[in-house]
Amino acid sequence: MRSNAVLISTARPLATAFILNRILTENVRIMIGVSGSENVNRVAAMQRADENIDDRLEDLNRTLHRLRQNSIEEELIDVVSGFEALTPKGSR
Numbered sequence: 001m002r003s004n005a006v007l008i009s010t011a012r013p014l015a016t017a018f019i020l021n022r023i024l025t026e027n028v029r030i031m032i033g034v035s036g037s038e039n040v041n042r043v044a045a046m047q048r049a050d051e052n053i054d055d056r057l058e059d060l061n062r063t064l065h066r067l068r069q070n071s072i073e074e075e076l077i078d079v080v081s082g083f084e085a086l087t088p089k090g091s092r
Helices: 001-084
Strands: none
Touching: none
């Protein structure tokens, strides 16, 4: 009878330790999952921002090229107009 009492008195702290360990392990698992989820969301946001930057850069490059082309065309028109103004009408 005494050996049963010893087993019961030993089993309770072990069971308590096991349960506490299980709770701790589960809490750590949940925290790791939350942390992983946050990181996934951060990476996704960074990828979207990177894509937006690329799109904006393309738009700005197109605008730059269009403005440069317009500027070149204006200069050519000025040169041709100046040439026509300086060239006598009979020598054209």
